[in-house]
Amino acid sequence: MLKFLRRYQKFLLVIFASVLMVVFVAPQAITQYGKGLGKRTEVYIGDKSVSTLDMQQAAREREALGSFIAFVTGSHQYASILIGQDALHWILLTHAADEGGYIGEAGDGEAWIAQLSSQRAASLEQELASVGGEMPTPEDILQLARNELDGLRQRVAAQNRLTVEQFNLALASARGVERMLGSYQGAPRLSVPVTVAQAKHELDNITLDHVFIPGSHAFDGEIDQSQLQAHFEEYQSVEPGEGEFGIGYVRPPRVKFEVITIERDAIREAIPVSAREMVNEYQSNPDKYISEFDESLSDEELRAARDVEYEKARKAIREARAEELVNEAAQQVRRIVLPMLTRDDDGLVVIPDGAERAGPTLDELADELQRYMASYYKRAFGSDEFSPPRPKINVYAGQWRTLSDLSQIPDIGLSSVSVGGNRTMRFGNFLMNVHELNPDAEIGPQRGVLAVENKIENQFSGTISFVRVLDVRDRSPAESLDEVREQVERDLRSLLGYRQIESRVSEFESLAIAEGLEAVGALFNDPPAEEDPIGPDPDPDGDEAAEDDPPRTPLVVQSGTRVVGDRIERRFGGASDISEPELVERLDDMAAALDPLTPMDEQPVEQRTVAMALPKRLGVAVAKITGMRPLTVEEYRTAGIAAAARSPIASVSALEAFSLEAMVERLNVRDRDGGSPLDDEEQTASAG
Numbered sequence: 001m002l003k004f005l006r007r008y009q010k011f012l013l014v015i016f017a018s019v020l021m022v023v024f025v026a027p028q029a030i031t032q033y034g035k036g037l038g039k040r041t042e043v044y045i046g047d048k049s050v051s052t053l054d055m056q057q058a059a060r061e062r063e064a065l066g067s068f069i070a071f072v073t074g075s076h077q078y079a080s081i082l083i084g085q086d087a088l089h090w091i092l093l094t095h096a097a098d099e100g101g102y103i104g105e106a107g108d109g110e111a112w113i114a115q116l117s118s119q120r121a122a123s124l125e126q127e128l129a130s131v132g133g134e135m136p137t138p139e140d141i142l143q144l145a146r147n148e149l150d151g152l153r154q155r156v157a158a159q160n161r162l163t164v165e166q167f168n169l170a171l172a173s174a175r176g177v178e179r180m181l182g183s184y185q186g187a188p189r190l191s192v193p194v195t196v197a198q199a200k201h202e203l204d205n206i207t208l209d210h211v212f213i214p215g216s217h218a219f220d221g222e223i224d225q226s227q228l229q230a231h232f233e234e235y236q237s238v239e240p241g242e243g244e245f246g247i248g249y250v251r252p253p254r255v256k257f258e259v260i261t262i263e264r265d266a267i268r269e270a271i272p273v274s275a276r277e278m279v280n281e282y283q284s285n286p287d288k289y290i291s292e293f294d295e296s297l298s299d300e301e302l303r304a305a306r307d308v309e310y311e312k313a314r315k316a317i318r319e320a321r322a323e324e325l326v327n328e329a330a331q332q333v334r335r336i337v338l339p340m341l342t343r344d345d346d347g348l349v350v351i352p353d354g355a356e357r358a359g360p361t362l363d364e365l366a367d368e369l370q371r372y373m374a375s376y377y378k379r380a381f382g383s384d385e386f387s388p389p390r391p392k393i394n395v396y397a398g399q400w401r402t403l404s405d406l407s408q409i410p411d412i413g414l415s416s417v418s419v420g421g422n423r424t425m426r427f428g429n430f431l432m433n434v435h436e437l438n439p440d441a442e443i444g445p446q447r448g449v450l451a452v453e454n455k456i457e458n459q460f461s462g463t464i465s466f467v468r469v470l471d472v473r474d475r476s477p478a479e480s481l482d483e484v485r486e487q488v489e490r491d492l493r494s495l496l497g498y499r500q501i502e503s504r505v506s507e508f509e510s511l512a513i514a515e516g517l518e519a520v521g522a523l524f525n526d527p528p529a530e531e532d533p534i535g536p537d538p539d540p541d542g543d544e545a546a547e548d549d550p551p552r553t554p555l556v557v558q559s560g561t562r563v564v565g566d567r568i569e570r571r572f573g574g575a576s577d578i579s580e581p582e583l584v585e586r587l588d589d590m591a592a593a594l595d596p597l598t599p600m601d602e603q604p605v606e607q608r609t610v611a612m613a614l615p616k617r618l619g620v621a622v623a624k625i626t627g628m629r630p631l632t633v634e635e636y637r638t639a640g641i642a643a644a645a646r647s648p649i650a651s652v653s654a655l656e657a658f659s660l661e662a663m664v665e666r667l668n669v670r671d672r673d674g675g676s677p678l679d680d681e682e683q684t685a686s687a688g
Contacts, residue, residue, distance in 0.1 A: 043088065043677050044670045045095055050088075058087040061170040063416070063424070064160040067459060068152060069174065070414075072116045076426050081181070081655065082174045086423040088677060089660040092667060094173045096180060096658070103176030109168035112175045113149055120145040122572035135556065138571065159459050184657060206563035206591045207627035211521045211555055212577050213508070214619040216490065218524055219497030223489065231492045232481045245498075246616045247491050249478040253437050254400035256471040258393065259412060260362045260450075262329045262369070264462035266389040268322035271377075273314045282313040321381065325373055325388070330455055330464045332372050336365060337452045348435070349449045357448040357468060365450075366391040397470055400483060403428045412465060415458040419443045427456055427467075436472045445469050494618040501620050502613040509611035512622050520622050521555035561623070563587050578621035580614050591628050600627050 041049040062083045069079040084090040097103050121142045125135075136144070157167035238248035340359045342350045349358050360368075373388035396409070406428035407413045416424040425433075425443070433444025445451040447469045456465040478484045501508075508520050560571030561578075568579040568587075590610060594603055608625035656662065663669070664678055671677045 041672050043672070044668075045092065046668050048095075050091060054091065055087050058091045060160040060162055061166075061173075062087060062090045063459060064156040064162055064167055065170055065174050066416075067156050067414075068149075068171070069116075071152060072120050072149060076429075082177050085660055088669075089663070092660070092663040092669065093177045093180075093658065095667070096663065097173065097176040100180055100183075102179040102183070104172050106165055106168035106172055108175060109171030109173075112171055113153065114146065117142060117145040117149055118572050120149060122570055122574045124148075125570060125572055138560070141572075155460070159462075181658060205629040206587055206625060207629075208561040208563065208568070208587070208623045209517055209557055209559045209626050210561050210576075210578055210621060210623035211517045211557050212617075212619055212621050213501060213520070213524060213555060214617075215494040215496070215498030215501065216618075217497065217552060217555065218501045219493045221496070223492055223496075228485070228488055228492060229481055231495075232478075232484070232488050235491075237477045241616075244615050245495060245618060247495070249484050249488070250475065251400070251473075251478050251484070252402045252475050253432060254402045254405075254473050255431055255434060255437075255469050256397045256400060257431065257467055257469045258362055258395040258397065259456075259465050259467050260333075260365060261392040261394070261412075261463050261465040262326050263389060263392055264322050264326050264464075267325050267373070268318045270387060270389055271318045271321050271325075272383065272385045273317050277317060278310055278314045281317050282310055285313075321377075324380070325377065326462070326464055328376055329369050329373055329391070332369060333365065333450075333466055334452045336360065336368055337450055341449065349446055351448045355448075356470065357450075359450055362393045362395075362450075362468070366393055400473060403432050406431060411458060411461065411463065412456060415456045415463075415465070417454050417456050419454060430454065431467065431469065434469045434472055436469075437474060447472055491618075498613075498615070498618040498620075502615075505611045505613050505620055508620060508622050509609060512611065512624065513606050513609050517557045517622060517624060521557060524552075525554040526552055559626075563591075577617065577619075578614065578623065580616060580621075583610075583612050583614065583621060583623070586610055586612060587623065587625065591625060594625070594628065596628060600625065 039051050039053065042052055042055050043050045065083050066076075066079045069082060070076045073079065082093075084093050094103065121138075121144075124141050124145055153167060153171075154164060157164050162170070232249065235243075235247045236249050239250045240246065240248040242248055337359045342358075344350055351358050367390070370388050370390045374384075374386060377386040377388070378384045394412075401409075407426075412427055415427045417427055417430040419425050419430070420443070430444060432438070433441040435441070435444055435446045438444060443454075445454070445467065450466055450468040452466055454466075456467060457463070458465075473479075481488060508523075511523075512520050558570070558576075561576050562569050562571075563584055566581065566584060568576040568584060570576050587610065590608060594600075594608060600608070605624070609623070611620060611622040613620050661678065664676065669677060
């Protein structure tokens with residue numbers, strides 16, 4: 001053996017050196033290979049290549065922006081217009097906006113937050129007004145909105161693995177897309193005289209103070225079952241918004257469903273981390289946890305500082321393991337359910353005769369997932385101390401839920417549903433695509449089948465859920481009083497109260513002229529509560545006083561309301577509670593009779609005060625004009641043409657011109673094989 005080694009010493013040394021080189025180079029090679037995959041071209045936009053990493057970054061930006069913009073504007077539809085229908089669409093929109101010079105730097109995104117704060121302030125003002133009491137100043141409301149949006153910006157950025165700077169850049173891109181779409185939409189298409197007339201209609205501004213008396217506030221009495229039933233039957237088959245009062249109980253499409261949720265927070269808190277694991281994590285990642293401390297710290301202060309770092313290491317272990325467990329549990333749902341489903345020739349799951357659902361019950365599934373997570377944890381991390389929490393089950397079968405109802409459900413209402421590739425849908429839209437309501441939809445659940453291919457993710461809590469639709473109804477009258485009982489009671493109270501006050505309109509107007517709008521509100525406000533006497537209860541052993549009815553929300557005067565175009569807006573924008581065409585027309589006529597050069601408080605109050613019954617809103621509005629500002633030449637030059645272009649007579653949709661299909665064709669977008677990327681997406685959608 002020794003002779004052999006001596007004889008072939010040089011040969012063996014070469015082999016040994018080669019092995020060592022492989023050992024040392026292999027990890028770097030694997031890393032570089034992974035990076036290479038990220039740099040692989042997914043599509044071409046003309047001569048420009050878009051890599052896998054670019055697509056992943058775009059997907060994260062879309063998710064963060066979608067949540068942020070939808071929250072601020074209150075419109076998921078508007079958010080989806082700006083960010084496109086998927087990652088590719090978002091890339092194409094930003095590419096076109098950048099080429100057109102519409103996109104600024106990160107600071108432009110920050111500046112947009114200040115502008116969006118005004119929109120959020122409008123919602124806050126409405127919320128605060130509904131609570132009643134003294135209203136904060138406009139400056140305070142605006143500051144509250146700015147603080148809220150700044151916190152939301154940081155949260156959505158972190159949850160989508162973006163820095164605040166990256167999110168600001170993405171927000172600047174979205175603002176650029178908005179400019180691009182607005183520029184296309186607002187291109188001049190009208191003659192100068194028509195533009196001037198339309199701009200004057202859009203930008204003439206009347207400022208008001210007003211108080212609105214809802215019928216429900218004026219009603220003081222009891223309603224019995226027979227009145228409710230009679231009212232329901234009268235309007236059961238009437239479409240909402242039709243008729244004199246707009247009351248109707250024809251309901252939109254609606255569903256009943258159940259959800260199973262794998263709760264990341266509960267799993268994370270249940271994960272045991274030993275002292276050894278925590279120390280190993282801490283020492284293995286010094287750059288991540290170990291800080292430089294001031295030498296002047298005492299031993300006790302130094303130990304306390306180290307304990308904080310150790311706790312960060314413990315949290316990191318829990319976060320990583322929770323992430324792995326949640327994803328594994330989600331995969332296990334598919335592995336359990338899919339083999340239990342049988343499909344027909346059309347690809348639909350066969351529901352057994354007499355059964356309401358296919359596959360396991362959610363209780364059976366939850367028990368199996370709980371057992372699986374315990375066994376997986378033991379295999380993966382070598383510990384049997386973990387007691388996984390049971391997945392949470394929510395059954396929403398007690399009442400029908402419409403699309404607007406779905407968005408209000410805590411935790412899941414604003415979640416996103418994965419529908420293939422990087423594409424997502426809002427939970428409510430996905431549910432309303434159920435096959436029994438929309439059989440032509442390529443993506444959507446089937447009644448009675450757990451939608452295991454479409455996981456529901458809440459980006460704020462990190463939960464993953466799966467939904468099963470239990471029953472559906474298409475647009476139709478409410479089936480019974482119980483289905484809409486609360487709405488019927490609210491409507492009847494409002495109607496009865498409205499009938500009591502509609503004959504008092506002239507009284508309210510005279511009172512507002514003589515004593516002010518506050519006096520009108522005071523007619524319906526509860527008297528101020530008496531202060532408690534100072535000192536001990538004079539009769540501590542006496543019977544407790546009967547509980548009074550809760551006080552009504554006081555009616556307060558809303559200031560800064562504006563008549564703009566065909567509607568009445570709140571101070572920060574958005575339709576006011578008195579925005580009705582007949583009142584707008586009356587206020588326009590009154591303003592036209594006033595002298596724009598005379599200070600408003602010097603003009604007769606009776607010529608600028610009006611009270612009017614609003615049947616569609618089941619209430620009475622009392623308003624006083626406090627100012628008016630006609631369109632100026634300067635405003636026309638800066639904003640008049642764009643305002644006129646928003647007119648219905650000049651409307652041209654930018655949605656069609658900037659749809660994914662139109663942009664793919666116009667920008668010559670091809671996948672890496674030279675074909676259309678839409679072909680792959682259609683196949684993915686049908687498979688999902």
